[in-house]
Amino acid sequence: MGTIRRTVLPLPLVMGMHLLCLLSIGNAEDPYLFFEWHLTYGTISPLGVPQQGILINGQFPGPEINCTSNNNIVVNVFNEIDEPLLLTWAGIQLRKNSWQDGTPATMCPILPGHNYTYKFQVKDQIGSYIYFPTTALHRASGGMGILKVHSRPLIPIPFDNPAEDHAILLGDWYNKGHKTLKRILDSGRSIGKPDGIQINGKSNKVGDASVEPLITMEAGKTYRLRVCNVGMRLSVNFRIQDHAMKLVEMEGSHTVQNEYESIDIHVGQCMSILVTADQTPKDYYFVASSRFFKQVLTSVATIRYANGNEPASPQIPLPPPENSVGIAWSINQFRSFRWNLTASAARPNPQGSYHYGKINITRTIKLSNSRQVVDGKLRFAVNGVSHVDGETPLKLAEYYGKADQVFKYDLVKDEAERGDKVVVAPSVKNATFRNFVEIIFENQEKTIQTWHLDGYSFFAVAIEPGTWTPEKRQNYNLLDAVSRHTIQVYPNSWAAIMTTFDNAGMWNLRSDMKERAYLGQQFYFSVVSPALSLRDEYNLPATQELCGIVKDLPRLALYT
Ligand SMILES: *[C@@H]1O[C@H](CO)[C@@H](O)[C@H](O)[C@H]1NC(C)=O
Ligand SMILES: *[C@@H]1O[C@H](CO)[C@@H](O)[C@H](O)[C@H]1NC(C)=O
Ligand SMILES: *[C@@H]1O[C@H](CO)[C@@H](O)[C@H](O)[C@H]1NC(C)=O
Ligand SMILES: *[C@@H]1O[C@H](CO)[C@@H](O)[C@H](O)[C@H]1NC(C)=O
Ligand SMILES: *[C@@H]1O[C@H](CO)[C@@H](O)[C@H](O)[C@H]1NC(C)=O
Numbered sequence: 001m002g003t004i005r006r007t008v009l010p011l012p013l014v015m016g017m018h019l020l021c022l023l024s025i026g027n028a029e030d031p032y033l034f035f036e037w038h039l040t041y042g043t044i045s046p047l048g049v050p051q052q053g054i055l056i057n058g059q060f061p062g063p064e065i066n067c068t069s070n071n072n073i074v075v076n077v078f079n080e081i082d083e084p085l086l087l088t089w090a091g092i093q094l095r096k097n098s099w100q101d102g103t104p105a106t107m108c109p110i111l112p113g114h115n116y117t118y119k120f121q122v123k124d125q126i127g128s129y130i131y132f133p134t135t136a137l138h139r140a141s142g143g144m145g146i147l148k149v150h151s152r153p154l155i156p157i158p159f160d161n162p163a164e165d166h167a168i169l170l171g172d173w174y175n176k177g178h179k180t181l182k183r184i185l186d187s188g189r190s191i192g193k194p195d196g197i198q199i200n201g202k203s204n205k206v207g208d209a210s211v212e213p214l215i216t217m218e219a220g221k222t223y224r225l226r227v228c229n230v231g232m233r234l235s236v237n238f239r240i241q242d243h244a245m246k247l248v249e250m251e252g253s254h255t256v257q258n259e260y261e262s263i264d265i266h267v268g269q270c271m272s273i274l275v276t277a278d279q280t281p282k283d284y285y286f287v288a289s290s291r292f293f294k295q296v297l298t299s300v301a302t303i304r305y306a307n308g309n310e311p312a313s314p315q316i317p318l319p320p321p322e323n324s325v326g327i328a329w330s331i332n333q334f335r336s337f338r339w340n341l342t343a344s345a346a347r348p349n350p351q352g353s354y355h356y357g358k359i360n361i362t363r364t365i366k367l368s369n370s371r372q373v374v375d376g377k378l379r380f381a382v383n384g385v386s387h388v389d390g391e392t393p394l395k396l397a398e399y400y401g402k403a404d405q406v407f408k409y410d411l412v413k414d415e416a417e418r419g420d421k422v423v424v425a426p427s428v429k430n431a432t433f434r435n436f437v438e439i440i441f442e443n444q445e446k447t448i449q450t451w452h453l454d455g456y457s458f459f460a461v462a463i464e465p466g467t468w469t470p471e472k473r474q475n476y477n478l479l480d481a482v483s484r485h486t487i488q489v490y491p492n493s494w495a496a497i498m499t500t501f502d503n504a505g506m507w508n509l510r511s512d513m514k515e516r517a518y519l520g521q522q523f524y525f526s527v528v529s530p531a532l533s534l535r536d537e538y539n540l541p542a543t544q545e546l547c548g549i550v551k552d553l554p555r556l557a558l559y560t
Contacts, residue, residue: 030121033067035075039085039143046198049175054081054133054142060201061169061230062131062145069126069152076117077110083136084109087118089147090268091129091251091485093455094120096537098395098505099544101454103134105394105426105524106506108547117543122149127252128226128270130169137185139514140178144169144230146270149252158254158343159246159274162224166215170238170288171231171267172297173198182518188377191515194234197288197299204300206285206314213304214286217277224248227263228270233513235266235291235448235488237319240303241284241312245273247337251484252457254343262320264291264330266450266488268512281308289319291330292448292491296322327465327490334463334488338480356459356498357478359436365429366468368416368442369449369511369521374424379520380511383416386520387427392548394428394524395506399540399558400550403428412523416442427523431501433530439497440468443489449516451495452486455507455527458499460487468494486512504529504537534559 037056044053044060056062067073079085086109088102098106100120110116132144146167151157172194174181181191196203204211217223225245229236239245239262246259249272257274265271282305289298296319302312320329370381379386390406397406407426431437439458443449461476476496489495510522529536539557546553 030070030072032072032074035065037075038078038080040080044142044201046173046201047175047196047203051175051177052141054138056143056145060142062143064145064167065147067122068150070121070123072121074117074119076115078115079110079112082112084111085133085138086110086135087131087143088134089120089129089131090452092120092122092147093125093503095123095503098455098507099538099541103454103508104389105508107393108545109135125149125252126151127249128228128272130228130230130270132230137178137182137514137518140174140181140232146226146228148226155344158340159248160222162274163218163221165224168200168214168225168227169230170197170199170227170236171229172234172290174232185515185518190378193295194232194297197236197290197297199288199299199301206300206316211302214301216304216306218306219277219281222274222276224272224274226270226272227265229265229267231267233267233515234293235264236288237262237264237291238286238288239317240275240286241317242279243275243284245275248272248274250337250482251486253483254340255482256338256340258336262317264333266486268450268452268486277305281305282310283308283312285312285316287316292322331463331490337482339482341480361438362435363437364414364440365437366415366440366442369445371445372422374422379422379424380516381422381520382523383412384422385411385427385523386422386424387522388424388520390426392550394426396546396550398506398526400553400556402549405549424520428526429523431525431527433504433527434500434502436500441487441489441495442468443491443493446491448491449489450486450512451509452512453507453509455503455505456499457483457485458497460484460497462496463490463493465490465493501527503527532559
């Protein structure tokens with residue numbers, strides 16, 4: 001299959017070749033990394049059952065983007081499958097540049113046989129992120145991978161350089177493939193329960209013979225594992241036989257380095273742990289099992305010692321309990337995750353970061369998820385509004401002054417109104433540029449939720465059982481909550497986040513559970529800078545396709 005092209009070009013060469021893209025993104029001093037990706041169908045067997053998967057350059061999971069803070073990333077994506085496609089870079093903030101976010105509201109899809117070149121800068125960010133398709137249910141078939149952002153060479157990281165740095169992309173998996181799953185959802189039914197858990201595209205049970213190791217460690221050395229939940233819906237608990245896991249990074253923030261025996265990771269989340277090869281040299285199991293689900297699905301992978309020759313013990317460590325005790329356990333673990341305030345690292349918006357607890361909240365938005373049947377079909381909604389994508393990307397409609405032909409602002413109110421009928425419509429909520437807001441996620445359903453916000457990181461200040469009231473603010477972590485971009489909400493519980501809407505653009509707030517997002521549990525925040533200035537937002541890029549009602553309009557430069 002195609003080759004991966006990855007080159008760092010010296011500046012003079014870049015200036016000659018890519019003057020235009022230099023002008024449109026980033027800072028001239030920051031290096032460029034170029035990638036060429038071909039997305040194709042190919043056979044994969046994550047659970048041992050061969051099926052049609054979506055490969056990138058022949059790979060599943062897709063190729064790694066390994067870059068450094070402030071690098072400019074250029075990815076030329078060739079759509080060689082038979083359906084329109086987009087990729088998103090979850091957690092990459094794309095400052096001033098929601099044009100490259102790869103959500104159906106910000107871009108026209110890349111048509112089959114076409115290519116599109118994403119250009120963005122990983123400005124002031126570090127850590128572990130995932131990319132994946134946002135179109136149809138493509139993610140159910142693959143197309144996902146990791147994006148690692150290293151600290152710049154002169155910036156110290158708060159731990160010794162690990163001997164190796166490995167990605168572990170795990171999550172629930174369906175053997176049916178995206179076309180069948182999409183057909184089920186389109187017919188108004190649920191896709192039901194996943195068939196198992198995959199770990200880097202494979203699935204093994206305890207005792208499986210001749211299992212290839214996930215990693216091979218040398219005695220005494222320390223390894224960084226970047227674990228991401230790339231599943232469709234299930235939270236997962238992961239653990240390693242006889243080895244403590246030191247948490248060092250989570251969704252782009254260096255954390256206080258606590259040690260854990262097992263960690264709950266929810267859909268869309270990435271965490272870096274350090275593991276030291278300090279046990280008897282032999283094999284050990286890395287175990288991943290589903291959480292808060294009626295049936296526990298488990299897979300293992302082998303962690304090998306270079307000079308060991310004994311198989312792993314069949315006694316795998318147990319997961320935490322599944323009942324309300326398990327929820328309390330998981331909430332406690334969430335509370336133990338703290339931001340390391342003294343670690344140096346690139347941070348977007350540093351002034352907002354350090355003292356977020358002292359900023360006055362200008363707006364409180366309470367969002368409540370629900371599941372219901374509308375006209376005989378299953379839908380999911382946020383405050384009674386179930387989002388649908390249209391033919392015209394919402395951002396393009398807004399940019400061309402044609403929003404009123406495509407959507408209504410603010411169908412989602414700041415608080416759910418009781419007893420309203422569910423509205424199925426494109427859903428965009430206005431946010432005032434630079435406002436500091438509090439968002440409360442209320443989950444009155446019996447299933448756990450995970451939410452993700454594009455374009456920003458936020459402070460995950462609280463998760464509690466029960467119902468939120470203003471008095472609960474007294475229990476917020478206003479000092480060292482982790483700055484991140486996803487948050488889980490347990491059944492009959494709430495979660496609170498805080499962020500500053502300082503990144504102009506059209507940004508998706510969505511359930512990270514694919515069935516729920518596909519059937520409407522998402523909306524977009526429109527953040528417009530009244531200055532209409534290039535200081536705040538880039539113009540529509542010259543390479544962007546136009547489609548829908550703006551298809552034949554001239555290219556517009558709105559900001560100066
Ligand atoms: C990834 O980037 C880091 C920092 O530049 C470098 O040390 C490392 O060798 C790279 N890894 C790979 C696999 O290219
Ligand atoms: C498509 O790929 C070609 C060949 O690499 C490139 O020249 C062109 O700019 C790409 N088109 C877009 C829209 O990115
Ligand atoms: C936080 O980072 C600092 C600076 O790198 C480091 O010395 C310290 O050990 C870290 N603290 C914790 C609690 O992890
Ligand atoms: C925040 O609000 C309080 C009470 O209304 C006010 O006294 C204070 O000056 C405000 N702080 C800022 C930074 O605006
Ligand atoms: C929402 O934002 C749009 C675009 O900035 C503006 O035209 C519209 O008046 C706003 N609507 C409300 C209800 O604030």
